[in-house]
Amino acid sequence: MSVAIEFRNVCFATAEGRLLLDGISLAVEEGTTTAVLGRSGSGKTTLLRTVNRMVEPTSGEVLVSGRSVREADLIALRRSIGYVIQETGLFPHMMAERDVALVLEAESRPREERVRRSRALLGAVGLEPEQFAGRYPHQLSGGQRQRVGLARALAAEPGVLLMDEPFGALDPLTRAEMQDMMRGLMARLKKTVLLVTHDLAEALYLGDRIVLLSAGKLVANLGPEEFLRSQQPEVEEYVRAFHRGEERAAEEKRA
Amino acid sequence: MSGFLAQYGGEIAELTVEHLWLTGAAMLFATAIAVPVGVWLTRRPRWAKPVIGVANVLQTIPSLAMFGFLLPLPWLGERAARVAIIALTAYALLPILRNTYAGIQGIDRSLIEVARALGLTDAQRFFKVELPLAASFILAGLRTATVTCVGIATIAAAVGAGGLGELIFRGVASVDNRLVLAGAIPAALLALVCDGALGLMERWFRIPAPGTAA
Numbered sequence: 183m184s185v186a187i188e189f190r191n192v193c194f195a196t197a198e199g200r201l202l203l204d205g206i207s208l209a210v211e212e213g214t215t216t217a218v219l220g221r222s223g224s225g226k227t228t229l230l231r232t233v234n235r236m237v238e239p240t241s242g243e244v245l246v247s248g249r250s251v252r253e254a255d256l257i258a259l260r261r262s263i264g265y266v267i268q269e270t271g272l273f274p275h276m277m278a279e280r281d282v283a284l285v286l287e288a289e290s291r292p293r294e295e296r297v298r299r300s301r302a303l304l305g306a307v308g309l310e311p312e313q314f315a316g317r318y319p320h321q322l323s324g325g326q327r328q329r330v331g332l333a334r335a336l337a338a339e340p341g342v343l344l345m346d347e348p349f350g351a352l353d354p355l356t357r358a359e360m361q362d363m364m365r366g367l368m369a370r371l372k373k374t375v376l377l378v379t380h381d382l383a384e385a386l387y388l389g390d391r392i393v394l395l396s397a398g399k400l401v402a403n404l405g406p407e408e409f410l411r412s413q414q415p416e417v418e419e420y421v422r423a424f425h426r427g428e429e430r431a432a433e434e435k436r437a
Numbered sequence: 438m439s440g441f442l443a444q445y446g447g448e449i450a451e452l453t454v455e456h457l458w459l460t461g462a463a464m465l466f467a468t469a470i471a472v473p474v475g476v477w478l479t480r481r482p483r484w485a486k487p488v489i490g491v492a493n494v495l496q497t498i499p500s501l502a503m504f505g506f507l508l509p510l511p512w513l514g515e516r517a518a519r520v521a522i523i524a525l526t527a528y529a530l531l532p533i534l535r536n537t538y539a540g541i542q543g544i545d546r547s548l549i550e551v552a553r554a555l556g557l558t559d560a561q562r563f564f565k566v567e568l569p570l571a572a573s574f575i576l577a578g579l580r581t582a583t584v585t586c587v588g589i590a591t592i593a594a595a596v597g598a599g600g601l602g603e604l605i606f607r608g609v610a611s612v613d614n615r616l617v618l619a620g621a622i623p624a625a626l627l628a629l630v631c632d633g634a635l636g637l638m639e640r641w642f643r644i645p646a647p648g649t650a651a
Binding site for chain 2: 258259265271273274285338
């Protein structure tokens with residue numbers, strides 16, 4: 183398999199000199215989902231944003247399909263990469279149909295094509311086009327908004343999808359539904375996905391690989407099964423926090 | 438009363454049209470200046486304070502003094518209407534400028550981020566995202582400016598620019614309250630009508646807040 187995204191010793195420091203990314207090297211294989219896990223402030227969002235150059239690394243290099251993103255045309259690069267963020271990403275003045283096809287509109291594709299594509303995508307993320315195409319964000323539930331956001335990210339048929347805590351604001355059951363849909367969709371579409379999350383359950387469920395960041399450093403890059411069994415202290419800490427509830431319930435039962 | 442209207446009705450109508458023309462022309466100029474400058478300031482926020490400060494100072498010049506200052510200037514002074522339109526433009530700048538700037542600055546940063554991340558060009562981001570989201574704000578500034586200018590335009594008659602102030606000044610000079618009212622009432626109505634019409638437009642462009650019931 184070929185490498186879709188490659189980080190080569192990527193560092194990023196803020197203008198005040200705070201080091202948010204500290205020499206990250208990572209290769210993401212084509213068609214796989216990599217969950218980037220870590221605490222708030224560990225640099226995971228920053229890492230994600232170097233891929234579509236919303237953040238320019240201070241040093242090091244990011245390559246997409248073997249090409250340095252720095253050499254790519256910025257607008258073309260961003261249009262070729264899907265981007266989903268938490269909750270607030272939909273434009274409040276656009277109906278779902280227009281929002282989903284906004285990248286196509288930006289490329290001046292004919293209206294008829296935009297409508298067709300937009301409706302197909304709404305269907306693909308589980309929203310009946312007849313019912314939802316004409317809705318504004320305030321007329322959608324949180325889960326529906328997130329589905330529209332995902333449909334929009336897929337509009338330009340990107341090979342790479344960046345997702346920044348896409349389901350973070352949803353209740354657990356809605357989140358589970360979204361994760362199921364996501365899994366089905368990814369199995370079909372074979373996108374390379376970089377998924378930022380702080381939820382280990384989500385990382386285990388959706389990730390082919392789990393990358394753990396801590397204070398800007400990459401501390402682990404493991405498969406889901408290995409991750410749960412790892413003896414590495416940083417990983418164990420995360421896994422322990424994940425199992426806490428179950429353990430407590432088990433203690434209760436024993437007592 | 439009917440005799441009064443028969444005598445002055447035609448003149449009132451004519452002066453109302455003149456009043457509208459002075460205000461309308463000033464609003465066009467002010468919008469053409471203040472909206473682009475306001476947008477530019479959102480790109481160069483360092484300049485926002487000094488530029489809005491200048492507009493603020495313009496606003497504080499007493500209107501009669503403003504007309505007086507402009508009158509002796511070459512070209513401008515030749516026609517009273519020119520003086521009036523320039524002065525009214527100066528007064529209209531601040532509300533439009535301030536609202537354009539604040540309207541765009543006030544847009545949720547994450548929406549601007551998304552627009553960039555989707556690969557919209559700067560122009561596309563402005564026309565497809567920023568302008569529609571700030572439109573009701575900008576219109577609110579335009580509305581404040583218009584209502585203010587309809588009022589100030591009555592003073593333009595002092596330099597002979599015409600408008601409904603003409604009747605007011607004449608009424609004051611001849612101690613004829615009917616004449617004063619014949620100018621003041623249409624001017625007030627004009628302000629109300631402009632306020633209402635622009636208010637409707639503003640409402641039309643208002644964006645429903647997220648989370649207000651499905």
